[in-house]
Amino acid sequence: MKDLHKISYQFASKTGLQQKDIEHILLTIKNAIDEHLNSRQNLLETPNDSVACWLPDEYGCIYDECNCKLLKARTTNSKHYGICVIKEGTKEICKNAFLRGHFVELIIPQSVNLIGDNALRHFYRNIENNSPFFILKEGILYNKTEDRIISCINSKCSYVIDVKPTIRHIDENAFITNSAWAYDYPPYVIKINKGDINYFNANYALIVVPSEEIKVQLKEKGFDCKKIIVGDIYIDKGCVVYTSDKKILLSFPKESDLTLYIILDECEELAEDAFNWLPDPDGECMHIIGNNLRTIQLPPKLKTIGKNALQGLTHLKEIYYYHKSEESNILKLLKDYKDYYVENICNRVKVKSINLD
Numbered sequence: 605m606k607d608l609h610k611i612s613y614q615f616a617s618k619t620g621l622q623q624k625d626i627e628h629i630l631l632t633i634k635n636a637i638d639e640h641l642n643s644r645q646n647l648l649e650t651p652n653d654s655v656a657c658w659l660p661d662e663y664g665c666i667y668d669e670c671n672c673k674l675l676k677a678r679t680t681n682s683k684h685y686g687i688c689v690i691k692e693g694t695k696e697i698c699k700n701a702f703l704r705g706h707f708v709e710l711i712i713p714q715s716v717n718l719i720g721d722n723a724l725r726h727f728y729r730n731i732e733n734n735s736p737f738f739i740l741k742e743g744i745l746y747n748k749t750e751d752r753i754i755s756c757i758n759s760k761c762s763y764v765i766d767v768k769p770t771i772r773h774i775d776e777n778a779f780i781t782n783s784a785w786a787y788d789y790p791p792y793v794i795k796i797n798k799g800d801i802n803y804f805n806a807n808y809a810l811i812v813v814p815s816e817e818i819k820v821q822l823k824e825k826g827f828d829c830k831k832i833i834v835g836d837i838y839i840d841k842g843c844v845v846y847t848s849d850k851k852i853l854l855s856f857p858k859e860s861d862l863t864l865y866i867i868l869d870e871c872e873e874l875a876e877d878a879f880n881w882l883p884d885p886d887g888e889c890m891h892i893i894g895n896n897l898r899t900i901q902l903p904p905k906l907k908t909i910g911k912n913a914l915q916g917l918t919h920l921k922e923i924y925y926y927h928k929s930e931e932s933n934i935l936k937l938l939k940d941y942k943d944y945y946v947e948n949i950c951n952r953v954k955v956k957s958i959n960l961d
């Protein structure tokens with residue numbers, strides 16, 4: 605994954621394409637290659653495992669001969685499409701078992717006592733855990749001792765995840781879906797308070813650390829330096845994330861039901877990708893899935909609108925700003941702003957001033 609970050613950055617800088625799009629295409633290719641290289645023999649964990657039972661069950665699961673290990677799972681076209689119920693009696697879910705499955709629901713039986721590294725990517729909808737060897741809370745699946753994060757349910761986890769000091773390992777794909785395009789779901793911010801954490805795919809979430817020293821340590825492990833924020837964050841009542849001094853709006857949750865949002869007066873910058881969005885291939889066109897905002901009010905001190913910062917404002921009708929004295933500055937920022945849309949944002953929405961005098 606470290607190489608993917610580097611390759612996608614180099615390709616983007618030369619072509620002008622979006623780094624995140626390139627990275628996810630590369631990730632899809634990598635997964636396909638990994639799948640090809642994972643031969644049947646490679647899935648066998650011990651010499652005693654047999655290939656006698658290679659036909660998947662009704663949920664798409666392939667087990668060893670004694671049904672003690674789930675070796676691999678694929679989504680089937682049966683009536684159980686997208687649902688995986690692991691057999692009672694299964695002791696182990698082998699590493700990378702769900703590498704290629706597109707499941708939205710998973711039921712882990714009481715008998716499971718071991719989940720291999722990177723066995724589960726995060727699931728869209730639900731995980732039902734019945735095993736005493738694992739803990740599921742606030743949308744995150746931990747091992748029993750809570751020093752490992754195995755998987756995240758993006759529809760149930762918090763927008764901001766505060767990684768506990770007890771965590772020693774995070775599965776590489778705990779926070780990423782199988783889809784190359786589904787990368788703008790929670791978590792949007794991951795707080796890490798120590799540098800001795802392993803590399804994991806943070807998706808496009810921002811990583812917040814308390815010191816420059818920890819930032820350097822994470823950078824050396826392959827984390828994207830541009831996505832690491834030093835300091836702390838402030839979360840307003842709408843779950844919108846700012847830097848602790850409120851000067852930078854870092855993330856507006858795409859799942860928010862808000863139709864009107866007034867950006868805090870202290871804010872001076874809208875960070876890159878601040879209003880989260882999701883490009884989704886739809887026929888021959890790029891369809892952008894954003895938030896529900898119809899109206900926003902820009903702050904009086906706004907100086908910078910980051911790259912693709914407003915991309916998620918797909919339903920926006922009106923932009924308000926403070927009185928005429930700020931008009932030239934605001935209009936320049938908006939006219940200079942560009943994203944995937946062909947038209948400039950000033951041509952798509954009404955821009956109005958609020959005269960406070």
